Amino acid sequence: MWALPAQRLARNLVASGINPDWQWTLQRLQRMGVKGMDSCLAKLLFQTTIYHIWRERNARRHQKPRVSTYCLRRLIYKAMKNRICSLKYKPNHKLEGLLRRWFEVTA
Template sequence: MWKHGDDDYRPTFSAARTWDQLRFKRTKVEWSRMVWFAQGVPRYFFITWLAVRNRLSTEDRMRDWGIMQGCELCGERDETRDHLFFACPYSYTIWEPLARQLVGRNINLDWHWTVNRLQQMGGKSLDYIFAKMMFQTIVYHIWRERNARRRQQNWTSIDQLRRRID
């Protein structure tokens, strides 16, 4: 007999029910639909997921390992997730004109405001899908540019990066 639920045993096997018995369930996070959606790009999901959980290896998180380095994009002393997205002048210059069209004119450089705003948009409208795609594309490319600079690779100007994101 296979366990399908509490006190629910049946002769048939169900992979889905078995997985439900084995996995540790947590309550669904509010940002899940903003990170994972059908039209998105998997490599962008991953970086966005790390960013939303504040698990990117930004300087403030690496300090404990003795790594001291400011923002590669603007020279600010403390590099944090919230600085990169989008308090950093480099990032904000890329984010602002694109976001204004989809997210609204009152856009803000605050990370939490941005994530909340995207969550509030909700629904299945094209604007919402484009806004999420744009957000993830920008987060991905800014993080990539930050890593390229850290590895002393070629720098990309704001105009070049904007064209790539477009």
């Protein structure tokens, strides 16, 4: 389920790493390691997507109106942007250009 929003949002980042199989996806995320902006963005995107899908699932269980996949993608995009903006990195930190990289992979 997480594959659809992730594919459209950041196909340059995780396109080859999207699969509906949970084990495969988790292994792929683990193999990315902890270094680099793409690894950080992929893991953050995974967490954010799962969170918003879970919220949508709960809303449906409580008879709230459904959210379209387009709106869900926009919510995830905005949440990612807000989360990255909230991180305060010191100058010359290895993840200092994270927001710039996010804009590059989602363009």
